[in-house]
Amino acid sequence: MEELKLQQKEIVETRQGEAFAPFTKDENVYTKKFYIESYGCQMNFSDSEIVASILNKEGFGATRNCEEADLIFVNTCSIREKAEQTVRKRLTEFRKIKESRPGILVGVLGCMAERLKSKFLEEEKLVDIVVGPDAYRALPALVQEAETGQKAVNVMLSRDETYADISPVRLNSNGVSAFISIMRGCNNMCSFCVVPFTRGRERSRNPLSIVAEARDLFDRGFKEVTLLGQNVDSFYFLDEEKSETITFAKLLEMVAQVHPDLRVRFSTSHPKDITEDVLHTIAKYENICSYIHLPVQSGSTRILQLMNRNYTREWYMAKIAQIKKIIPDCGISSDMITGFCTETEQDHQDTLSIMRFSEYDYAYMFYYSERPGTLAARRHTDDVPLEIKKRRLQEVVDMQYQLSLNSNLKDVGKTFKVLIEGESKKSENDWMARNSQNKVIVFPKGEHGFQKGDYVTVKVKECNKATLLGVVV
Ligand code: SAM
Ligand code: SF4
Numbered sequence: 001m002e003e004l005k006l007q008q009k010e011i012v013e014t015r016q017g018e019a020f021a022p023f024t025k026d027e028n029v030y031t032k033k034f035y036i037e038s039y040g041c042q043m044n045f046s047d048s049e050i051v052a053s054i055l056n057k058e059g060f061g062a063t064r065n066c067e068e069a070d071l072i073f074v075n076t077c078s079i080r081e082k083a084e085q086t087v088r089k090r091l092t093e094f095r096k097i098k099e100s101r102p103g104i105l106v107g108v109l110g111c112m113a114e115r116l117k118s119k120f121l122e123e124e125k126l127v128d129i130v131v132g133p134d135a136y137r138a139l140p141a142l143v144q145e146a147e148t149g150q151k152a153v154n155v156m157l158s159r160d161e162t163y164a165d166i167s168p169v170r171l172n173s174n175g176v177s178a179f180i181s182i183m184r185g186c187n188n189m190c191s192f193c194v195v196p197f198t199r200g201r202e203r204s205r206n207p208l209s210i211v212a213e214a215r216d217l218f219d220r221g222f223k224e225v226t227l228l229g230q231n232v233d234s235f236y237f238l239d240e241e242k243s244e245t246i247t248f249a250k251l252l253e254m255v256a257q258v259h260p261d262l263r264v265r266f267s268t269s270h271p272k273d274i275t276e277d278v279l280h281t282i283a284k285y286e287n288i289c290s291y292i293h294l295p296v297q298s299g300s301t302r303i304l305q306l307m308n309r310n311y312t313r314e315w316y317m318a319k320i321a322q323i324k325k326i327i328p329d330c331g332i333s334s335d336m337i338t339g340f341c342t343e344t345e346q347d348h349q350d351t352l353s354i355m356r357f358s359e360y361d362y363a364y365m366f367y368y369s370e371r372p373g374t375l376a377a378r379r380h381t382d383d384v385p386l387e388i389k390k391r392r393l394q395e396v397v398d399m400q401y402q403l404s405l406n407s408n409l410k411d412v413g414k415t416f417k418v419l420i421e422g423e424s425k426k427s428e429n430d431w432m433a434r435n436s437q438n439k440v441i442v443f444p445k446g447e448h449g450f451q452k453g454d455y456v457t458v459k460v461k462e463c464n465k466a467t468l469l470g471v472v473v
Contacts, residue, residue, distance in 0.1 A: 017090065018045075018172060030061025035069035036171075039087060040077025042267065043199075043228055044110055046179045048075045049168035051109065051136050056169055058140045066097060071105050071143065073129075076112035078194045080369035084112055088124070095126045105129060105146050109136070111198035115373075117155045127151075133184070133199055134158040157185075157200035164209040167216070174422050176453045177224035177263075178217050182210050182251065186230040188270065190297075191308040191375035192340060192368060195230055202230070204237045207246045207254060214258045223419055223453050224263040227255065232266050233273035249277035256285040261455070263419060264288045265438070268295060271319050272311045279326040290327050291438040294319065295335035295364075299354030300347035303340055306380060313354060320358045331437030333362040336396050339389025340368045341380035348392045355399050361407045361437065363400045367393045401465050408439070408463035415459045415473060416441065422452050433458065435468075443470040 016039050034055050038048045051073065052062055063069055072094055077083040087108075094106050107129030108120055114132035121127055128146040131139060132155035142152035162184055170178055186195050187202040214225050229235060235248040246254075248266075255264050264287060269278075271294055282288045298304055301312040311319075323330050336351055355363070367389035370382040418433035424442045425432070431450065433441050443458050450456055450472075458470040 016040075016086070030056075030059055032060050032070040033063040033068055034060040034071040034073060035063050035066040036073040036075060037066075037090065038075040039083055040075075040079060040111065042179055042226070043181065043184075043230070044075050044077060045171075046168065046181045046228055047110065047133060047136070048073075049171050049179075050163050050166050050181075051075070051139065052169040052171055053166050054136055054139050058143070062169075062171065066094070069104065071107065072097070073107045073109055076108055076110040078111040078115045078198055078371065080366065081371070082369065087112055091124050091126065098126050105143065107131060107142075107146075109133070111194065114155050114157070114198040115194065118151075118153050121151050121153070129153075130155065132157060134161045136163070137161075158203075159201055160203055162203055162205035164205045167213070174452065175221060176419065176421050177226065178222050179226050179228050180210055180213050180217075181205070181229070182227045182232065183229035183235055187234070188231055188310075189308055189375060191306060191379065192297075192337065192371070194371040194374055197373055199230070202234060204229075204235045207237050207239075207251050210251065211254050211258060214255050214262065214264075218259050218262045221453060223261060223455075224265065225255065226265040226267060227251070228267060230268060231270045231273060233269050233275065233278065247275075247277065249275060249281045252278065252281050252288055253285070256281075256288050260287050262287060263436075265291060267293045269293060271296065271316050272309070274319065276322070276326070279323060282330075283327050289331075289436045289438065290329050291331040291333075291436065292323060293333045293335075294323075296351075296354055296358070297335060297337050298340060298343070298347065299350035299352070300343070303343055303347050303350075306341060306376070307337075308375060313350065316354065317357055329437065331361045331439065332358060333364075333438070334358065334360045335364045336366070338365070338367045338392035338396055339384035339386075341376055341382055341384070343368075343384050343392075348395070351392075351396065352399050355396070355403060359407065360400065360403050361439065362404060363396075365393060365396050365400060405463075405465040408465065408468055411439070411460045411468055412463055413460065415457060416470075418456055418458050420450060420452050420454050420456060431456075439468055440466070441468040441470050443472060446472060448472055 017037055036048050038045045066072055076087045105128045108127050109131050113130045120130045129142050130153045134157050135154035138154045145152040183204040185200040185202040189196055233248050237246040370377050416435035418435050418441050420431045420433045424430035430442050457473050459473045460468045460470045462469045
């Protein structure tokens with residue numbers, strides 16, 4: 001089981017708990033310091049950048065050292081029980097800092113704050129501030145309130161908050177790629193999922209502000225943006241003045257037109273909503289990356305129905321076939337959940353076979369964790385024993401390793417245009433880059449004088465299951 005934990009960690013949790021600070025920081029501007037740690041999905045990491053922007057305006061500068069912070073924030077995730085346990089453990093560690101420096105304030109942000117609301121203050125005695133994902137504009141007032149010794153809570157969800165006018169402070173950025181939040185919330189109600197309860201109703205951000213953010217990033221030297229939403233395909237914005245509807249396909253095109261050297265990625269697509277238009281738009285623009293994250297969750301139609309995913313096994317397979325037809329070189333990744341309520345061995349085999357059919361390049365894999373208040377918790381019984389969930393997860397992980405390796409082996413001998421993201425973690429003599437399909441390619445720097453943010457053509461010489469190794473051509 002230890003091995004399984006390691007694998008899961010390698011696959012899904014490389015950034016969890018990352019402490020944030022901008023890559024440049026002016027010590028003189030700020031009189032007070034905040035420390036922020038983020039857990040969960042990319043949307044949370046992106047929200048932390050909005051929080052940083054709001055706090056900067058209030059005179060707080062970011063630090064990566066919690067020992068010197070006046071304000072400590074944890075941006076939390078509720079998606080699985082384990083994510084919540086990690087946050088609780090971390091909060092007890094912050095208790096020690098607070099005991100030695102009683103003046104500091106500790107705040108809980110994000111999904112767990114929204115789920116537990118003021119219960120947090122009773123359960124976790126050291127927490128001073130509790131703020132849900134739609135209430136970050138209230139942070140300065142809440143901090144002031146907490147400074148007077150009161151507990152400060154705002155967990156109001158909104159139908160229209162998109163933080164469109166707030167320019168995020170890029171935290172821990174490599175200066176090459178950045179995330180742009182294009183919508184918030186989710187209307188889907190997948191039965192296992194807590195997100196609709198913690199992040200509220202779906203709303204799309206004004207496309208002009210999205211394009212302006214992309215242009216500003218490009219002007220500042222960024223070369224890649226990832227458009228973020230829980231279900232990007234349901235992006236919908238009505239420009240009342242022009243009586244024009246902006247769909248996700250249109251938005252993709254608008255961002256792609258900012259500059260041919262700005263790569264565009266997006267996440268996450270829902271199999272029931274991704275349109276042919278989106279696929280043709282990806283195929284049409286070289287700078288829209290040939291990569292789609294299309295979570296299947298399960299390969300069994302019966303389980304998909306219980307999950308309320310609104311597609312069947314056959315529908316999903318037809319989507320994969322359509323993607324491969326319209327974008328032949330497309331990279332595809334997925335999410336899988338093992339051991340959902342009533343899952344049989346046959347259902348599990350159906351998941352393994354749909355993985356084989358789809359030939360995923362990469363996947364995020366989980367065993368089912370019942371979340372209080374969700375449709376599944378109310379309607380179905382969490383009846384698959386933990387050891388079976390974990391055994392099936394291991395089989396899914398093993399299958400994915402094989403698929404990733406096969407996929408990488410097929411790339412040996414091919415040539416790709418890659419974007420250099422920075423130095424390889426393993427050697428200062430190598431660059432780490434990504435191709436359009438989102439695969440990592442490592443290659444020797446040599447005497448070429450390339451820099452981070454450059455596009456380079458690289459030929460793949462060898463590979464392992466996680467990385468392609470190449471040379472400049
Ligand atoms: N909106 C995206 C989607 O629909 O694919 C992502 C949602 S969630 C942040 C990321 C993944 O977490 C899901 O795709 C699902 O595989 C997994 N997940 C969500 N709820 C879960 C639960 N209760 N137990 C285990 N995994 C879960
Ligand atoms: Fe959760 Fe489903 Fe919405 Fe994704 S689409 S956030 S899994 S409810």
